[in-house]
Amino acid sequence: xxxxxxxxxxxxxxxxxxxxxxxxxxxxxxxxxxxxxxxxxxxxxxxxxxxxxxxxxxxxxxxxxxxxxxxxxxxxxxxxxxxxxxxxxxxxxxxxxxxxxxxxxxxxxxxxxx
Amino acid sequence: xxxxxxxxxxxxxxxxxxxxxxxxxxxxxxxxxxxxxxxxxxxxxxxxxxxxxxxxxxxxxxxxxxxxxxxxxxxxxxxxxxxxxxxxxxxxxxxxxxxxxxxxxxx
Numbered sequence: 001x002x003x004x005x006x007x008x009x010x011x012x013x014x015x016x017x018x019x020x021x022x023x024x025x026x027x028x029x030x031x032x033x034x035x036x037x038x039x040x041x042x043x044x045x046x047x048x049x050x051x052x053x054x055x056x057x058x059x060x061x062x063x064x065x066x067x068x069x070x071x072x073x074x075x076x077x078x079x080x081x082x083x084x085x086x087x088x089x090x091x092x093x094x095x096x097x098x099x100x101x102x103x104x105x106x107x108x109x110x111x112x113x114x
Numbered sequence: 115x116x117x118x119x120x121x122x123x124x125x126x127x128x129x130x131x132x133x134x135x136x137x138x139x140x141x142x143x144x145x146x147x148x149x150x151x152x153x154x155x156x157x158x159x160x161x162x163x164x165x166x167x168x169x170x171x172x173x174x175x176x177x178x179x180x181x182x183x184x185x186x187x188x189x190x191x192x193x194x195x196x197x198x199x200x201x202x203x204x205x206x207x208x209x210x211x212x213x214x215x216x217x218x219x220x221x
Contacts, residue, residue, distance in 0.1 A: 045208040108157070
């Protein structure tokens with residue numbers, strides 16, 4: 001069965017712009033989480049959605065937002081981009097909604113802000 | 115505060131040598147811990163979860179609540195084990211990751 005699919009793979013944006021990243025979870029998975037991976041901060045949790053509801057949010061500014069659709073696909077949006085937002089953004093899906101048996105990660109979207 | 119600590123950024127061993135990747139955690143409840151691996155240019159993959167008490171690719175990890183540790187071990191390292199390894203703690207709906215340890219296995 002298909003894994004977690006993230007699009008696009010690469011993005012280059014300029015400061016001040018906004019960006020939308022997309023994630024399609026494994027079929028049947030209803031929980032989608034987003035993480036930011038940078039060399040300096042490592043892997044940091046952004047937010048988690050389950051059945052179109054945000055259940056948990058990490059310590060990121062309000063410029064970072066997301067949503068989940070009825071088919072469990074999720075998008076995250078970053079507005080007013082800053083150079084420090086350059087990172088690999090990972091999406092992960094889980095069957096149970098609590099990740100008790102682990103999360104499956106996508107390949108990520110590499111965002112470069114110039 | 116919940117935290118995962120991986121004290122080693124880099125661990126280098128020769129093929130056939132034993133490997134131990136250290137992970138310590140801080141968590142007030144009953145922890146659920148995982149090891150994830152990221153091979154070069156591949157996605158992050160689940161390697162082990164402590165609730166399963168399984169052995170994957172020869173790796174094992176035992177939860178030691180007294181020492182608050184979840185070290186990853188393999189008796190004989192292989193070159194294909196070279197990768198980035200992350201220890202993670204599940205806190206409700208999110209994972210808290212350690213900073214990762216890069217394992218280099220030399221021939």
